[in-house]
Amino acid sequence: MEDFPDKEKYPFSVPPKHDEGIIAVDVSSNVIVDSVTAMEQTAISSNLIGVTESTCEEEESTKLTLAYERLYEIPRTIVEKFCNYIQYLDISHNKITNLEPLVHFKHLTSLIADDNPVTENSFLPPLPRLQLLWLNYCKIGSLYPWVGKLKESCPNLQYLSLMGNPAAPSYFNGGTFYEYLQYRLFIISQFQYLNHLDDRKVTEDQREESQRLYKRPFLQRIARPNNGLSHLMNSSVSWSNLQSKLTSLWGNKQGRNLLI
Structure with missing residues (x-):
């Protein structure tokens, strides 16, 4: 298994050290009422409230973590400030489902x-x-058509x-290796600049195979009205259903695995 990218550049979900210039939010004191996000109370540290734009510019801080704050929304106060x-934003381990406020973070490169x-x-x-x-470890239960929407929002x-x-x-x-491989190749086929997916680097062989199997013009040609993929092309389906439809459509000639 290959290593992840440089942890100093992309610290991922591991809480960063305070001496790295990360703005940490402590909810132990004070309350800000945010009417726009419909949150009755969002506790924000007085130290964070007191940070001025000039101070942030002097420290050249571009990172903000809101992890483990029991948030249901990204507070408007935080967005405006x-x-x-902000280029790096950590909102992990909360109860957030609405990601729409992220549209205001014009310089966001890491989420x-x-x-x-x-x-x-x-x-x-759009980001x-x-x-x-x-x-x-979110609740994403279907890749299609969600991945297409993700591609439109985050093409890079x-x-x-x-x-x-x-x-x-x-x-x-509970997934099989065959299911995992199909999932991986499908994701890779949608993002031309993708270097890393999950815990592994994207290889050139995987990219070539992903284009061979999941190139959209091919899917459009085989998705005819009476074809099983017509439903797949226009509705949200589980990955197990997707792979079973593709398997039944393409077959498994002479017992050979399609993805190998």
């Missing part, structure tokens, strides 16, 4: 949203600069991790 310069009840129906706004996205992803989601089959959630 930090959206103009850590692990362990939130995000589903395939959650709206993800053209986003290069790293972690959605591990280089690092994507979906481990622990029902739609990301692995030995840990």
Whole structure:
């Protein structure tokens, strides 16, 4: 198994050290009422409230963590104060399902949203600069058409991790190697700049095979009205259903695995 990217550059979901310039949010004191996000009370540290723009500019801080804060929304107060310069945002281990406020973070390149009840129906706004996205251990149950929406919102992803989601089959959630490989190749086929998926680097062989199997013009040609894929092309289905439809459609000539 290959190592992840440089942890100093992409610290992922591991809480960063305070001496790395990370703005940490402590909810032990004070309360800000945010009417826009419909949150009755959101506790924010007085130290964070007192940070001025000049102070942030002097420290050249572009990272913000809101992890483990029991948030149901990203508070408007936080958005207004930090959206103009934050590049790395960690909202992991909360109860956030609405990601729409992220649209205001124009410079966001890294988003850590692990362990939130995000589903395939959650709206993800356009984030053209986003290069790293972690959605591990969320509630994403279907890849199609969610991956297409993700591609439209984040076309320049280089690092994507979906481990622990029902739609990301692995030995840990009962998936077979065949299912895992199909899942991996399907994701790779959608993102031309993807370098890392989950815990492994994307290889050239995988990229070539992904284009051979999941190139969209081919899917469009075989998705005829009476074809089983016509339903697949226009509705949200589970990955197990997707792989069974593809298997039954393409067959398994002479016992050979299609993906090898």
